Amino acid sequence: MKPGSRVVLALLACNVSLFAFFFALALFGYSATDIIPRLALRWELAEAGLGFLAWYAPLQFIAAILAVSTLKGEVEGIVAGTAVPAIAISALVAAAALVGGPLLAREKQACEILSGRFTTSLEGFRRAVAAGDFAEAKVLHSLLTAIDPKDPRLVEPEKRLSALSIKDSRAKAERDVEAARDPAGAKAAWRRANEFFAKGDWYNAHWQATLAGRLDPALLVESTRLAGKAWEAMMDATGDTDLDLAGKAFFARKLEGYGLLRSEDFIGAFRIFDELAKSGHDKDAEVRRYLKESLAGVERTTFWRDEAIDASTEASLPRLFLRFSGDKPGTETILAARECAFTSGAAYLADLEYLEVRADDSARLLRARWAKVATGRLFLISADREDPGSVERPEALEIPAGAGIDRGRTAKAPASLDFRLSAGDLWNLAAAATVPASLPAFDALTTLARARDYGIPPVPLLDDLQRRSGVPFEAFGSTMLGVLVGLRFRRPKDDRRGPSLLALPFVALLTLLAFQGIARLDLLAATWCSRLFADTRALALSAGLRALFIAALIVLAVGATRADPDHAASPTRAE
Amino acid sequence: MRVWLVSAAKFIAEFLILLAIFAAAGAFASNLDAPGPLPLALGLEREALVFWPLALALVTGLGMVTWRIAQRGRFRVLLSVCFLGFGLAALGTAARFNLLPPDLPVPPPLPAAGSTLSQGEGLVSVRALEGSQARRVAALDWRAPFPRLVWAPRAAFDPGKGGLSLGGATWSLVPAPPPRLGLTLPFLGEEPLPLPLDPSDSDSFVLSLALACAFVLLCAGLSVPSVAIRWPLAAFALSLLAILLAVLAEAWLGTEAAKTLLVRDSAALGLTLDPLWLVAALEAAVGILVAALGLLLSRRSAEEAGA
Numbered sequence: 033m034k035p036g037s038r039v040v041l042a043l044l045a046c047n048v049s050l051f052a053f054f055f056a057l058a059l060f061g062y063s064a065t066d067i068i069p070r071l072a073l074r075w076e077l078a079e080a081g082l083g084f085l086a087w088y089a090p091l092q093f094i095a096a097i098l099a100v101s102t103l104k105g106e107v108e109g110i111v112a113g114t115a116v117p118a119i120a121i122s123a124l125v126a127a128a129a130l131v132g133g134p135l136l137a138r139e140k141q142a143c144e145i146l147s148g149r150f151t152t153s154l155e156g157f158r159r160a161v162a163a164g165d166f167a168e169a170k171v172l173h174s175l176l177t178a179i180d181p182k183d184p185r186l187v188e189p190e191k192r193l194s195a196l197s198i199k200d201s202r203a204k205a206e207r208d209v210e211a212a213r214d215p216a217g218a219k220a221a222w223r224r225a226n227e228f229f230a231k232g233d234w235y236n237a238h239w240q241a242t243l244a245g246r247l248d249p250a251l252l253v254e255s256t257r258l259a260g261k262a263w264e265a266m267m268d269a270t271g272d273t274d275l276d277l278a279g280k281a282f283f284a285r286k287l288e289g290y291g292l293l294r295s296e297d298f299i300g301a302f303r304i305f306d307e308l309a310k311s312g313h314d315k316d317a318e319v320r321r322y323l324k325e326s327l328a329g330v331e332r333t334t335f336w337r338d339e340a341i342d343a344s345t346e347a348s349l350p351r352l353f354l355r356f357s358g359d360k361p362g363t364e365t366i367l368a369a370r371e372c373a374f375t376s377g378a379a380y381l382a383d384l385e386y387l388e389v390r391a392d393d394s395a396r397l398l399r400a401r402w403a404k405v406a407t408g409r410l411f412l413i414s415a416d417r418e419d420p421g422s423v424e425r426p427e428a429l430e431i432p433a434g435a436g437i438d439r440g441r442t443a444k445a446p447a448s449l450d451f452r453l454s455a456g457d458l459w460n461l462a463a464a465a466t467v468p469a470s471l472p473a474f475d476a477l478t479t480l481a482r483a484r485d486y487g488i489p490p491v492p493l494l495d496d497l498q499r500r501s502g503v504p505f506e507a508f509g510s511t512m513l514g515v516l517v518g519l520r521f522r523r524p525k526d527d528r529r530g531p532s533l534l535a536l537p538f539v540a541l542l543t544l545l546a547f548q549g550i551a552r553l554d555l556l557a558a559t560w561c562s563r564l565f566a567d568t569r570a571l572a573l574s575a576g577l578r579a580l581f582i583a584a585l586i587v588l589a590v591g592a593t594r595a596d597p598d599h600a601a602s603p604t605r606a607e
Numbered sequence: 608m609r610v611w612l613v614s615a616a617k618f619i620a621e622f623l624i625l626l627a628i629f630a631a632a633g634a635f636a637s638n639l640d641a642p643g644p645l646p647l648a649l650g651l652e653r654e655a656l657v658f659w660p661l662a663l664a665l666v667t668g669l670g671m672v673t674w675r676i677a678q679r680g681r682f683r684v685l686l687s688v689c690f691l692g693f694g695l696a697a698l699g700t701a702a703r704f705n706l707l708p709p710d711l712p713v714p715p716p717l718p719a720a721g722s723t724l725s726q727g728e729g730l731v732s733v734r735a736l737e738g739s740q741a742r743r744v745a746a747l748d749w750r751a752p753f754p755r756l757v758w759a760p761r762a763a764f765d766p767g768k769g770g771l772s773l774g775g776a777t778w779s780l781v782p783a784p785p786p787r788l789g790l791t792l793p794f795l796g797e798e799p800l801p802l803p804l805d806p807s808d809s810d811s812f813v814l815s816l817a818l819a820c821a822f823v824l825l826c827a828g829l830s831v832p833s834v835a836i837r838w839p840l841a842a843f844a845l846s847l848l849a850i851l852l853a854v855l856a857e858a859w860l861g862t863e864a865a866k867t868l869l870v871r872d873s874a875a876l877g878l879t880l881d882p883l884w885l886v887a888a889l890e891a892a893v894g895i896l897v898a899a900l901g902l903l904l905s906r907r908s909a910e911e912a913g914a
Contacts, residue, residue, distance in 0.1 A: 101840040351749055353723060355732050364734070366745050368756050385756040389743065393760040401753075436759040436774070487723045487732055521672075521839035542844040553632045560635040564642040584624045 035103050035113035042099035043121045043511065046091050047084070054083030068150050070180045071143040078140035085129050085136070089510040090547035092125070094540050096514025101522050110519060118511045126507035130473060130500060138347075138470035145348055150179045154186075161192045166200035167422075169193055174338065178345045218248030225258055234269065238262035239291040242284070282313060286322075293322055298329030299415050299423055333447040334413040335404040337424070340380035344373035349462040352381070354453075355487030362391030366487075369403075372462050378406040379455035386410070394433040398445055400426035405458060410451035461486050468496035476500075480568065490566055498558035501571050505554075505578045509585070510547070516589035550585070554578065611687065614674050618691050621673075622666040629658035656707050659699040660804040660819065661854065664826045667692040668850035671830040672842045681834055681905055685827060685898060692823035700816045724782060731771065731778040739764055741780070746773050803857040809883055818883060821890035826853045828894030831901030856893075860886045 225240035245255035289304035429440030633654030734743035769781035
């Protein structure tokens with residue numbers, strides 16, 4: 033076999049068997065309590081890939097040594113025959129490590145986060161179902177089904193959830209009546225209804241009279257009468273006097289929705305027009321127009337929580353804390369979120385706390401269970417698409433200068449505010465703080481330059497970049513040094529016996545030991561550089577040190593090859 | 608003669624390269640807390656004088672294999688390696704006696720201002736420190752129920768201990784020490800590598816030199832049997848193992864327990880010597896004995912291969 037073919041075969045066999053070994057290890061180490069079955073294969077492949085990337089270099093080193101040290105022939109012939117294929121394979125592996133490493137790290141992290149969330153949500157779901165907390169159970173159920181709808185552990189609690197749903201609908205109807213009671217508001221609406229009626233504004237007179245009756249049952253009889261009169265006047269005015277009961281109900285509902293839309297209660301309006309569209313009135317031109325208008329209004333000020341839940345089942349990162357300066361001198365912003373979930377154009381933040389500090393040390397604190405970052409804005413109101421009445425609104429505290437949060441006064445919270453970071457920026461910063469290995473190299477480099485401006489310690493990201501910048505050195509160094517060491521310690525030309533199989537594991541173990549020592553040394557030098565500069569200069573310095581180190585190792589590895597009496601005396605053709 | 612000179616030059620060059628690598632590693636490890644070019648330069652000098660016995664052990668032990676590849680005659684190779692090893696040992700001992708700089712004082716870590724400091728499941732962030740006050744402090748414990756952010760424009764700070772009082776809790780602004788990255792043996796835990804020829808062992812130059820030469824004999828002697836193996840790679844690996852054995856043996860013989868044992872046993876034989884002389888004698892004797900056995904073994908192996 034030619035020297036080049038032997039080296040290529042050895043390196044390929046080593047890499048394939050190493051991946052297979054780590055895949056088998058991942059299969060063995062898989063636990064259904066840690067990773068849900070739906071994600072098992074994804075997790076095992078990511079785990080095997082990362083294991084492979086952590087260990088390929090020492091194994092390539094050993095494979096190259098063993099392949100070359102058993103070759104016979106001229107040194108020049110062996111070097112010429114092995115250098116090109118060894119470099120090609122090293123380049124391939126280095127490229128795979130640099131491109132695939134972040135993807136694998138991200139994949140593994142996603143599987144672990146999702147599985148962890150599934151397990152905790154399942155426990156919470158069971159607790160909520162047992163305690164009869166339908167709202168909590170419903171939220172957790174949507175999260176669970178978004179992650180894995182087929183998990184058998186969901187079947188039993190789902191049956192109990194259906195029963196709970198019926199019970200909750202009844203209780204909710206009673207609660208709605210109670211919650212809507214507002215005698216003062218009813219009186220005001222009743223006064224406005226009469227004023228509109230006197231002016232001949234039948235639409236608004238009908239709307240205000242209906243509202244008054246809903247807010248205070250004591251006014252129900254009178255308000256129904258006035259609403260009826262306004263209705264008839266309206267019918268007379270439009271000429272539609274022959275509407276049946278269903279038609280009248282539809283028209284009244286449409287009117288109510290229109291009123292909400294004009295008063296900019298987009299969620300309320302959307303709820304009504306959506307309900308009308310779903311109940312067979314989707315062809316009505318006004319329903320379609322107002323549904324579109326109210327939806328546009330909702331999307332301008334609000335977002336749907338199911339978007340956040342869906343996003344969190346795809347890509348999410350835990351624990352975001354940012355601190356950055358504001359546009360005006362002395363101002364700054366602190367942002368803390370328990371979790372961030374991402375889609376291509378938006379980021380969703382759970383349990384958001386957003387503190388805007390002014391130059392005089394006074395501040396405004398906004399809190400929201402859910403928030404969305406998109407199109408340069410931070411949206412703080414969220415609603416349930418299936419139940420648009422269920423709206424989560426932010427709360428705001430105005431904190432006077434020199435005081436802490438405990439002395440803050442409740443203030444009016446905005447629906448949204450300007451936000452300078454895009455969803456992509458948020459992903460990069462959050463990943464830099466939690467899983468720097470999942471960032472692609474270019475994003476990692478750009479984020480490193482701005483991490484400190486956002487209060488993120490740059491060291492973990494820099495350490496990871498140091499590790500990555502060592503990959504080409506590792507890949508090329510391991511193969512080339514393996515070839516050189518193999519050349520230096522080749523079998524003598526006249527040795528007819530094959531290499532002792534008993535010696536092989538021993539040789540491999542000691543080589544591995546030596547390689548680990550070298551890796552440790554590299555880590556020390558890289559860490560020292562990171563501590564010295566904590567920016568991209570550290571990468572340049574450690575690259576220089578690595579080049580020096582590899583050069584020193586090459587000098588050591590080449591050693592006495594030329595003076596080898598067993599090989600140089602009568603060179604033969606390479607096998 | 609030309610081959611010998613080339614091999615000797617390579618032997619010395621390899622010693623210097625290994626010494627530079629070890630010294631750099633030691634200097635990086637000892638300067639992680641307060642990195643800088645000057646501490647690194649001083650650290651390099653200090654660590655070179657600490658690590659030379661390890662570089663010497665490697666170069667003498669592996670020299671048996673590498674010289675054997677370049678030159679015929681196992682006994683001649685052994686003599687050459689020992690001759691050069693003694694020379695380097697004498698130089699190293701003299702340098703260690705005359706040039707060892709004192710330990711550099713390590714400045715205490717500074718409190719972190721303007722950045723975020725993670726502490727277990729929580730974090731604290733301070734905009735600036737002004738004497739005993741911290742400005743614009745934010746902290747949160749991720750395990751706490753929502754809302755969890757604590758904020759104060761000013762908070763009491765203890766510059767001595769680096770402690771910060773906020774919202775009834777105390778946070779430490781002293782960054783956690785960096786993870787220890789000492790020179791350890793891979794797969795053998797986090798215990799630091801036992802370095803041979805501890806300079807604190809003896810104040811006598813002659814005794815130190817004798818210990819260093821005995822250590823050279825031990826390393827070279829233990830590596831001689833590896834030359835019997837015809838496959839140089841396996842011989843190289845075996846000599847690495849022999850060096851590891853020699854380093855561990857030297858570290859063990861430096862312990863008080865080993866010295867007491869040696870003194871007691873030598874007293875039973877009627878010898879009353881300084882325990883370090885006994886250590887040197889024992890190392891040299893073991894080295895010579897194993898070398899003699901190894902030479903016999905390799906001769907027999909060569910005869911079998913020839914037959």
